[in-house]
Amino acid sequence: MTSLAVMGVGRVGGEVAYLAAVLGLVDELVVYDVYKPLLRAQVLDLAHTGLDVAVSTDTEAMKTADIFVFAAGTPRSPDIKTRADLLEANLPVVRTCCRHLKNFAGIAITITNPMDVNNYGLWKLMEIEPGRCIGFGGQLDSARFDWLLHREGLAGPAFVLGEHGEHQVPVFSRTGLQVDLEHREAILGRLRNASMEVIGGKGGTVFGPAYHVVRLISAILEDRREVLPCSCIVDGEYGLSGCSVGVPARIGREGVAAIEEWDLDPWEQERMNAAGDFIRELARRFDD
Numbered sequence: 001m002t003s004l005a006v007m008g009v010g011r012v013g014g015e016v017a018y019l020a021a022v023l024g025l026v027d028e029l030v031v032y033d034v035y036k037p038l039l040r041a042q043v044l045d046l047a048h049t050g051l052d053v054a055v056s057t058d059t060e061a062m063k064t065a066d067i068f069v070f071a072a073g074t075p076r077s078p079d080i081k082t083r084a085d086l087l088e089a090n091l092p093v094v095r096t097c098c099r100h101l102k103n104f105a106g107i108a109i110t111i112t113n114p115m116d117v118n119n120y121g122l123w124k125l126m127e128i129e130p131g132r133c134i135g136f137g138g139q140l141d142s143a144r145f146d147w148l149l150h151r152e153g154l155a156g157p158a159f160v161l162g163e164h165g166e167h168q169v170p171v172f173s174r175t176g177l178q179v180d181l182e183h184r185e186a187i188l189g190r191l192r193n194a195s196m197e198v199i200g201g202k203g204g205t206v207f208g209p210a211y212h213v214v215r216l217i218s219a220i221l222e223d224r225r226e227v228l229p230c231s232c233i234v235d236g237e238y239g240l241s242g243c244s245v246g247v248p249a250r251i252g253r254e255g256v257a258a259i260e261e262w263d264l265d266p267w268e269q270e271r272m273n274a275a276g277d278f279i280r281e282l283a284r285r286f287d288d
């Protein structure tokens with residue numbers, strides 16, 4: 001019996017629950033949303049698929065789920081410039097939702113922005129092992145990086161580390177491509193803005209995040225030990241600590257089985273340092 005708990009079943013949380021059910025990844029869904037009409041609608045809509053998946057709204061049952069997905073809170077609208085600007089709105093949501101998940105025994109996945117900061121907050125508030133708290137965003141940024149490279153007729157392994165935000169770090173040194181610094185900055189600029197056109201056009205990003213979150217869930221449940229760019233609580237890796245930041249993580253049934261230490265070039269390491277400093281400063285809010 002595999003159980004997936006989803007806190008916040010709006011655009012992304014709802015789609016993750018639906019996809020996990022459709023793909024037969026889980027036997028049970030435990031869903032919750034503070035907005036009761038939406039919660040009721042999502043439960044009914046899932047039931048009307050006729051899929052053989054039990055759906056519950058019992059938050060107590062979240063504590064024993066195999067995977068807990070945190071997607072509750074405010075998303076960006078076009079007038080909210082950066083994901084970090086969501087901290088004031090979403091910090092109380094993290095605090096409220098995690099209060100009753102102390103010592104959660106499964107794997108937690110943070111989606112809500114600012115994701116890296118919130119993943120650190122989830123880890124602190126839930127008091128679980130660092131490797132069982134995974135922040136989602138790097139896979140999506142990497143898919144966007146790959147898409148941008150292809151549009152320029154370039155191709156190569158595309159990974160994005162660092163912050164899921166303004167301080168993201170596309171790892172050009174692993175692409176096998178010679179991209180000069182000016183061109184790197186131009187691509188980084190496009191990466192930073194990649195989601196805004198979607199948000200402006202349809203209210204929020206859905207397909208991209210939900211697809212990659214479900215890939216992450218399946219990597220965990222199937223113990224694939226695949227290397228995925230995820231936000232992890234670091235302890236000296238890449239010279240960073242005291243924060244959760246995007247790094248290449250080997251993902252398996254226990255969560256983060258290992259963090260890979262890649263050789264970064266100076267342009268990349270400088271940006272990793274800036275990402276760590278930026279996230280660490282914001283994450284202090286969870287140290288109170």
Ligand SMILES: NC(=O)c1ccc[n+]([C@@H]2O[C@H](COP(=O)([O-])OP(=O)(O)OC[C@H]3O[C@@H](n4cnc5c(N)ncnc54)[C@H](O)[C@@H]3O)[C@@H](O)[C@H]2O)c1
Nearest residue numbers: 008010011012033034035072073074075112113137204209
């Ligand atoms: N990490 C990523 O790659 C990524 C991708 C997409 C969206 N996001 C982030 O995920 C979050 C959700 O985005 P969305 O588009 O699904 O938003 P949404 O508004 O559609 O859904 C959020 C849901 O959270 C619920 N909620 C708010 N406070 C709650 C609480 N205290 N308890 C339970 N539920 C609560 C709301 O009622 C709403 O239904 C946002 O912060 C967004 O920026 C992150």
Ligand SMILES: O=C(O)C[C@H](O)C(=O)O
Nearest residue numbers: 076083113140195196205
């Ligand atoms: O950009 C956002 O605010 C949503 C999400 O983090 C995304 O990258 O799609």
